[in-house]
Every structure is written in C-alpha cells, then in structure tokens.
Amino acid sequence: MIVEYKKKRFRIKRYPETGNRSLRAWNAADEFLLDIVADENLAPRKMLIVNDRFGFLSTLLHDKEPLSVLSYHSQEQAHILNQTENKAPVDESLWLNPLDRWPENIEMGLIKIPKSMDLFRFYLHKISQSLAADGVVYAAFMTxxxxxxMVTIAKEYFEYVEQTKAWKKSRVMAMSKKKALPQRDFVHQVKTENGIVLHNYPGVFASRTVDTASRLLLDHLQIPENTQRVLDLASGNGVMAATILKRLPEAEMNLLDDFSLAMESSKLTVDGKNCRFHYNDNMDGFAPDYFDLIVSNPPFHFEYETNIEISLNLFKGASRCLKATGLFQVVANRHLNYKTHLVKLFSDVTVVAGDDKFVVYVCRQPIPMG
Ligand SMILES: C[S@@+](CC[C@H](N)C(=O)[O-])C[C@H]1O[C@@H](n2cnc3c(N)ncnc32)[C@H](O)[C@@H]1O
Incomplete structure (x- = not known):
C-alpha cells in the first residue's frame, strides 16, 4: 500500500504478507499520530514509538530517528522490510525490547493502544518511567x-488526560504531567491443577487461567514411544511444554513464540535442563525430520484481526520438521475446519477429542513437500 507523506511516497507492506485484502499495514489511528507529530522538531532519540506493528510510523518518521519498542519477532521483520524498501536506514540501535530499561528524558511517546489493557498499562508504565517531566504521550485508537x-489506566500515570475529537473514526488521547510511578509487579502467576506455576508478563495469552483448548489437548495428549525431541509451537507462557516435561523430564524441549513477553514468561515457567527457547515467527530455523512430537494451540487472532494464514504457515513448518514416525497434535476452534488444510500436509489426520467449541487433531505421516 502506498502512502504520501511530506511530498514523498512510501510503500508499506505487512509482514508476513497476506492474501486477505481487507488486512492493512496501518489505519487512521496511525495517520492521526503522524499528523500530530508532523511539525514537531525533536532531537534524535527523543521520540519513542510503541506498538507500531508494521513499522508505518518509524519508517515515515525515520528522519526524526525515533526509538521504537519492538515486542514481536515478526514486527522486527516488518521494520526491516519497510525501512529497506523505502530506503530508510535500518538502525537496530534504535530498537528497544519491552523488558529493557528504556532511555531517560524522552520528550514524546507515541503509542498505538494494544487490545490487552494489561499490556497498555505495562507500556504506559515503561514510557512514563522514561519520560521527561514535561514530556507528552499520545495514544491512538480506533473509536x-x-x-x-483506557482512560482509567491513563489517569493512573498522568494528571492531564484529554481526548481529541474523532477523525476518520479514530481518536487520540493526550497525556501530560506524569504522576509518581506506582509500585507494580507485572508478572502474574497462575498455579495449575498439577502444581505447575505459570508466569505471565502482560499481554500473554491466557494469563489468568489455563485456556480451555490447551487443557483439552493436554488431557488427550499422545506421546510416541522413545520421544526425545519435542516442540511446543506458539508456546505462550509455556503451559504445554511444562506439562509435557513432567512426563518426559529427559526430553529436549523446544519452545517457539513470536511474542517476546510470551517467550520471557515461558523462561520463568519452564526450567528444564534441556529447554531451548526460539523467539521466532516461523519454523525455518529447524532441520527437517527433527521432532518426535509437536504440540500446538496456534494463533488465529492478532489484536482485533482474525487471520488463519499464520497457523497454516506453522502447519507447513510442522510437516517439514516432523519425523516420519512423529505426531503433530493441534487444538483449534471447530469452526476453523483445519482438517481441510492438515490433510494436504499429513497422510493421516484424526480427530481424537472435542467439545462444542474445540477439536483436537492428531496428524501422522507428514507428506514430503515437492
Ligand atoms: C493461542 S496462543 C497459545 C499459547 C500457549 N501455547 C497456550 O496454550 O496457552 C497462541 C500463541 O501464538 C503466538 N504466535 C502468534 N503468531 C505466531 C507466529 N507467527 N509464530 C509463533 N508464535 C506465534 C502468540 O504469541 C501466542 O502466544
């Protein structure tokens, strides 16, 4: 998609690409933020951008050298893609991890409000920690x-919170005069029935209770004989890996997730000696025919979007990396009808459990790809 800004044309793409033409790389809330900062003359590294999913803001504003908080592996890839494509320098020294200590004396924070209010609070906490006393934060959202x-959380951190009028069905909340930072512990712990303590940073899937679908898969888990290498694909807080490790303490356990706060949560949850953590959005880094067992409760939502393409790509990876004798077990919403996709990748796909909402598939005999 092409956008014109300050008489220059930019082409901004999504990563990964999508065949769904209704999914866009930015929306009016991003444009609103852009408009607000258009005439600001800030020194480099004094602007901090949070939750810029595909790098729309950091690419168009690159001459201001904003710092950008990148929380997803796929978000890093999107930034590289769009900055390269638009001949903006890819400067990784401007990237911040959500758990890093962010630089001080930031003058302006720009945030696209995430769907998770816990995550919004966490980001505001971190921004406010870094903000100069007279700094301002602009938070944009679709009405x-x-x-x-959103307002309640903003008022926990700032004396002045004002909303603009709506523009193209989006609005911006301006926050200034930061308050003293409240004391908070952002890691939420949940104890499972079998005594595992799950650790959850804000925004991690099922951070208050074990998800019903994950539980269904674990209740019907099949473990092939002599299993040595296991992958928890889209591992979240590590609930599946931790449960399997109780039964297979000697296995090599791999966990892969695109969300850095999920990855860090799982490192707190799972402390097996043979655990390997992969912060990634795909399985390209694994050797073919590697795993005896792959389990997954794969994503089909991101924020407010529904998109099964991510899962289908992970299924292809699972088929490539599963041993001929291995098992791939997936749980998913019944209505997604994943069987039609799985049978193209595995010769044997069986439904082993289900309820009115979810189905557990066991897939055997991966079909070699041409
Ligand atoms: C439905 S949750 C399941 C989490 C965990 N396995 C559980 O059962 O609670 C899906 C997970 O997929 C992750 N995810 C989203 N896109 C991904 C991708 N491209 N690659 C790997 N993980 C991804 C999300 O961050 C989320 O943690």
Missing amino acids: RFFTPQ
Missing part, C-alpha cells in the same frame, strides 16, 4: 475499540 479502561 470502535474504545473502552473506558
């Missing part, structure tokens, strides 16, 4: 996603 909690 249909507004919840009063």
Whole structure:
C-alpha cells in the first residue's frame, strides 16, 4: 500500500504478507499520530514509538530517528522490510525490547493502544518511567475499540488526560504531567491443577487461567514411544511444554513464540535442563525430520484481526520438521475446519477429542513437500 507523506511516497507492506485484502499495514489511528507529530522538531532519540506493528510510523518518521519498542519477532521483520524498501536506514540501535530499561528524558511517546489493557498499562508504565517531566504521550485508537479502561489506566500515570475529537473514526488521547510511578509487579502467576506455576508478563495469552483448548489437548495428549525431541509451537507462557516435561523430564524441549513477553514468561515457567527457547515467527530455523512430537494451540487472532494464514504457515513448518514416525497434535476452534488444510500436509489426520467449541487433531505421516 502506498502512502504520501511530506511530498514523498512510501510503500508499506505487512509482514508476513497476506492474501486477505481487507488486512492493512496501518489505519487512521496511525495517520492521526503522524499528523500530530508532523511539525514537531525533536532531537534524535527523543521520540519513542510503541506498538507500531508494521513499522508505518518509524519508517515515515525515520528522519526524526525515533526509538521504537519492538515486542514481536515478526514486527522486527516488518521494520526491516519497510525501512529497506523505502530506503530508510535500518538502525537496530534504535530498537528497544519491552523488558529493557528504556532511555531517560524522552520528550514524546507515541503509542498505538494494544487490545490487552494489561499490556497498555505495562507500556504506559515503561514510557512514563522514561519520560521527561514535561514530556507528552499520545495514544491512538480506533473509536470502535474504545473502552473506558483506557482512560482509567491513563489517569493512573498522568494528571492531564484529554481526548481529541474523532477523525476518520479514530481518536487520540493526550497525556501530560506524569504522576509518581506506582509500585507494580507485572508478572502474574497462575498455579495449575498439577502444581505447575505459570508466569505471565502482560499481554500473554491466557494469563489468568489455563485456556480451555490447551487443557483439552493436554488431557488427550499422545506421546510416541522413545520421544526425545519435542516442540511446543506458539508456546505462550509455556503451559504445554511444562506439562509435557513432567512426563518426559529427559526430553529436549523446544519452545517457539513470536511474542517476546510470551517467550520471557515461558523462561520463568519452564526450567528444564534441556529447554531451548526460539523467539521466532516461523519454523525455518529447524532441520527437517527433527521432532518426535509437536504440540500446538496456534494463533488465529492478532489484536482485533482474525487471520488463519499464520497457523497454516506453522502447519507447513510442522510437516517439514516432523519425523516420519512423529505426531503433530493441534487444538483449534471447530469452526476453523483445519482438517481441510492438515490433510494436504499429513497422510493421516484424526480427530481424537472435542467439545462444542474445540477439536483436537492428531496428524501422522507428514507428506514430503515437492
Ligand atoms: C493461542 S496462543 C497459545 C499459547 C500457549 N501455547 C497456550 O496454550 O496457552 C497462541 C500463541 O501464538 C503466538 N504466535 C502468534 N503468531 C505466531 C507466529 N507467527 N509464530 C509463533 N508464535 C506465534 C502468540 O504469541 C501466542 O502466544
């Protein structure tokens, strides 16, 4: 998609690409933020951008050298793609991890409000920690996603919180005069029935209770004989890996997730001696025919979008990396009808459990790819 900004044309793409033409690389809330900062003359590294999913803001504003908080592996790839494509320098020294200590004296924070309010609070906490006393934060959202909690959270951190009028169905909340930072512990712990303590940073899937679908898969888990190498694909807080490790303490356990706060949560949850953590959005880094067992409760939502393409790509990876004798077990919403996709990748796909909402598939005999 092409956008014109300050008489220059930029082509901004999604990563990974999508065949769904209704999914866009930015929306009016991003444009609103752009408009607000258009005439600001800030020194380099004094602007901090948070939750810029595909790098729209950091690419168009690159001459201001903003710092950017990147929380997803796929978000890093999108930044590289769009900055390269638009001849903006890819400067990784401007990237911040959500758990790093962010630089001080930031003058302006720009945030696209995430769907998770816990994550919004966490980001605001971190921004406010880094903000100069007279700094300002602009938080943008599409009006249909507004919840009063956004204002409540903003007021925990700032004396002045004002909303603009709506523009193209988006709005911006301006926050200034930061308050003293409240004391908070952002890691939420959940104890499972079998005594595992799950650790969850904000925004991690099922951070308050074990997800019903994950539980269904674990209740019907099949473990092939002599299993040595296991992958928890889209591992979140590590609930599946931790449960399997109770039964297979000697196995090599691999966990892969695209969300850095999920990855860091799982490192706190799972402490097996043979665990390997892969912060990635695909399985390209694994050798073919490697795993005896792959389990997954794969994503089909991101924020407010529904998109099964991510899962289908992970299924291809699972088929390539599963041993001929291995098992791939997936749980998913019944209505997604994943069987039609799985049978193209595995010769034997069986439904082993289900309820009115979810189905557990066991896939055997990966079909070699041409
Ligand atoms: C439905 S949750 C399941 C989490 C965990 N396995 C559980 O059962 O609670 C899906 C997970 O997929 C992750 N995810 C999203 N896109 C991904 C991708 N491209 N590659 C790997 N993980 C991804 C999300 O961060 C999330 O943690």
